[in-house]
Amino acid sequence: MDDAQILARLEAVIAERRAxxxxxxxxxxxxxRGIGKIxxxxxxxxxEVVIAALSGDKAELVGEAADLVFHLLVLLSAKxxxxxxxTAELQRREGVSGIAEKASRSS
Structure with a gap:
């Protein structure tokens, strides 16, 4: 199963379990518990991702990153x-300098 498939499956499971x-x-x-809690x-x-990144422990960082992605998907679903x-927004930004993209948002 590729990365996109696992994320799509997780998104579907989250949508199913919300109610x-x-x-x-x-x-x-x-x-x-509401959007605030999510x-x-x-x-x-x-x-926790930042702390794991600073600790230098790859396994901990992987685990915390997975938790972050999961909770982000829960938040996106709730909203x-x-x-x-x-992903469409990421595709729109592809090939655009991060500095230029950020500058375009502030004007």
Missing amino acids: GDPSASYVAKLNA AQKVGEEAT GVALADV
């Missing part, structure tokens, strides 16, 4: 944003 029983599904539990989890996981929207 599930919060006592049986972590995704449903997060959604029941966003907080994304922030916590991002911080009605498809992963395809994010």
